[in-house]
Amino acid sequence: MLYHLLYPLHDTISFFNVFRYITFRTIYASLTAFFICFFLGPWVIKKLTEMQIGQYIQNDGPETHHKKAGTPTMGGTLIIFSVVVSTLLWMDLANCYSWVVLLVIIGYGFIGFIDDYLMLIKKRNKGLSARGKFAMQVFLAMIAGFFIYFCLDFDTRVTIPFFKNVSPDLGWGYIFFAALVIVATSNAVNLTDGLDGLAIGPVIIVSVTYMVFAYVTGHNRLSEYLQINYVAGSGEITIFCGILVGAGLGFLWFNTYPAQVFMGDVGSLALGAVIGTVAVITKQEIMLVLVGGLFVMEVLSVIFQVGFFKVTNGKRIFRMAPLHHHFELKGWPEPKVIVRFWIISIALALMAISTLKLR
Ligand code: 57M
Numbered sequence: 001m002l003y004h005l006l007y008p009l010h011d012t013i014s015f016f017n018v019f020r021y022i023t024f025r026t027i028y029a030s031l032t033a034f035f036i037c038f039f040l041g042p043w044v045i046k047k048l049t050e051m052q053i054g055q056y057i058q059n060d061g062p063e064t065h066h067k068k069a070g071t072p073t074m075g076g077t078l079i080i081f082s083v084v085v086s087t088l089l090w091m092d093l094a095n096c097y098s099w100v101v102l103l104v105i106i107g108y109g110f111i112g113f114i115d116d117y118l119m120l121i122k123k124r125n126k127g128l129s130a131r132g133k134f135a136m137q138v139f140l141a142m143i144a145g146f147f148i149y150f151c152l153d154f155d156t157r158v159t160i161p162f163f164k165n166v167s168p169d170l171g172w173g174y175i176f177f178a179a180l181v182i183v184a185t186s187n188a189v190n191l192t193d194g195l196d197g198l199a200i201g202p203v204i205i206v207s208v209t210y211m212v213f214a215y216v217t218g219h220n221r222l223s224e225y226l227q228i229n230y231v232a233g234s235g236e237i238t239i240f241c242g243i244l245v246g247a248g249l250g251f252l253w254f255n256t257y258p259a260q261v262f263m264g265d266v267g268s269l270a271l272g273a274v275i276g277t278v279a280v281i282t283k284q285e286i287m288l289v290l291v292g293g294l295f296v297m298e299v300l301s302v303i304f305q306v307g308f309f310k311v312t313n314g315k316r317i318f319r320m321a322p323l324h325h326h327f328e329l330k331g332w333p334e335p336k337v338i339v340r341f342w343i344i345s346i347a348l349a350l351m352a353i354s355t356l357k358l359r
Contacts, residue, residue, distance in 0.1 A: 003092050022215065026239045029090035030246035036082035037250020045254060045261050048072035053120060055262055062320065062328045071259060074116045076267020079247050080109040083274075086243045095236045096152050097281050100144055101274055107140040108186055108273035112265035119265075127265065137186055137269070141179035144277060149175045155229060159283045161290065161355050164227050181285050182276035188295035189272030190265060191302060195324050196257035198338050202294045202345040203271050204248035209291045209349040210278045211241035216356065217282045226356050229283045237281050244274070257335045287355070293348040294341055298322040 003019050010017040018024045048054075054070035083105055091098040115127035127133075148154050149172065156174035157167040170177055193199035216222045218235025251267075254260045263271075272295075279288040289296055305321035319329035327337045 001089055001093065003090065004094070022218075022235050022238050025090045026211065026242035029086050029239050030242035032089060033082045033086040033243045033246030034250040035246075036085060037078055037247055038253055040078060040082070041250065041254045041261075044075065044078045045072050048074060048261065053116075056119065062325055064328060064334065068259075071262055073262040074113070074264035074266050075251060075255065075261035076109065076112060076263040076265070076270060079251050079263060079267050080105055080270055082247045082250060083243050086246065087240060090243070091239050092236050095233050096147075097233055097236055098240070100147055100281065101237070101240050101277055103147070104140070104144050104182065104277045105270045105274040107143075108137070109266050109270035111136045111140070112267065112269035115265040115269070134183070137183045137273070138179060141182040141186075141273070141276075142175065144182060145175035145178035145280075148178060148280065152233070155231065155283065157229070157283075158285060159229060159287070161287050162358055167229075177285070178280045181280055181288065182273050184299075185276030185279070185288065185292065185295070186269045186272035188292065188299045189275070190268040191322050192295050192298045192324070193263060193268040194322060195328075195334055195338050196259035197252055197255050198324055198341060199268055199271070200248050200252050200255055200263065201338065201342040202292070203275065204245050204252070205342070205345045205349050206275055206288075206291050207241045207244035207248065207278075209352055210275070210282060210284070211238050211245065212353055213282045213284045213287070213356075214238040214241055214278065217284070228356065231281065231283055234281050234283075237278055241278060244271070257338060287352055290355075291349055291352040294345040297344075298324065301326070 003025065006016045007019040010019070049072050053072055053074050055068060055073045057065050057069045084102060087098060087102055093099075111128075111133060115133055117127070119127035128136075149156070154174070156171055157169045158174075158177065160166045189199055189203065192202070214234055214237035216226055217228060217231050218233065218238065220230055223230040251263065255263065275292065276288065279285050299322075301318055301323035302321045305316060305318050308315060308317045318326035320326055324337050324341065328334065
């Protein structure tokens with residue numbers, strides 16, 4: 001909105017010329033999202049507490065989690081609010097990608113909100129049925145895929161990291177591929193959100209990485225120099241990634257150990273889905289496996305655990321899945337698990353950024 005209101009005035013007030021620069025709007029959009037979370041956080045936590053929106057803890061979880069019962073949850077509502085306000089304020093609303101990411105974060109936030117709300121009504125750590133939640137996620141992801149495919153004359157080739165000459169064109173099949181990326185990432189972040197700050201940390205790290213990807217992908221000369229796909233208009237996603245970083249840091253201020261608030265499914269499903277959407281728009285979909293490698297590790301730990309359990313009639317690979325619980329049960333203090341997982345996430349992000357030159 002500010003872009004549309006103030007940039008046209010740059011002929012009379014030359015300072016407003018800065019609003020044309022993506023870097024300027026990214027920095028101030030990020031700061032806007034951060035300060036919305038930082039200053040509204042205490043009020044939101046107070047409201048969630050008053051409304052008794054507190055976390056129910058499964059009995060079969062790690063012993064150390066029982067003290068967390070009652071921690072306010074659904075803090076993801078604050079994240080989504082700050083992201084939406086900052087997006088409307090700082091992004092170019094004539095750019096279709098702005099509306100795609102808004103559709104996804106609000107739509108998945110709504111799915112998560114229903115899940116959290118039902119969990120609180122059902123008075124246990126379960127919400128929507130797995131099938132119901134999955135169906136809603138797929139439906140919304142397909143809408144996003146359709147929108148990207150039909151409205152934006154989108155390049156339907158899939159970028160394969162490291163192989164610049166291999167990019168299969170999926171045609172309309174890209175819609176299903178895009179939906180797969182969005183749904184998978186949404187559930188991966190959801191699974192990872194099981195320790196204080198464990199999900200929001202890598203979300204921030206992945207968002208910084210895709211801020212770099214979006215900037216170069218939306219830059220004609222830079223994308224040509226780096227031999228990556230140029231996606232006209234995707235530069236705006238740089239600003240959105242900056243907003244995710246700001247909102248994530250603002251939420252982490254309260255979610256860091258010992259957490260004053262959990263994000264809930266309303267936050268984890270929304271953040272995961274919108275990261276998947278960013279990966280699709282910047283045409284760095286497969287790269288997300290590396291950048292979001294921590295989320296991949298968490299999902300694979302569950303898949304291997306469940307599979308091994310079934311094949312061996314009850315034996316387990318890990319003490320408990322997802323992976324973060326395994327290390328908890330090994331005796332690692334919670335903060336140690338969290339920070340070490342963040343370190344792994346940063347290392348993966350640096351490797352992913354390095355691939356921009358390795359083509
Ligand atoms: C999402 N939810 C956290 C919080 C957060 C198939 C199976 C792997 C599913 C999985 C599951 O239920 N996943 C649901 C993870 C929960 O966090 C809430 O959920 C939101 C995110 N969706 O925002 O509202 C608990 O996580 C802890 N937490 C924190 N700090 C945070 O900042 O401490 C969350 C955020 C919270 C709190 O304790 O209550 C969760 O873990 O449920 N199931 C599991 O992850 C369970 N694993 C399991 O059953 N493993 C089995 C098989 C199925 C693989 C095995 O290993 O044999 C574990 N989780 C729990 N209990 N709670 C272990 C059992």
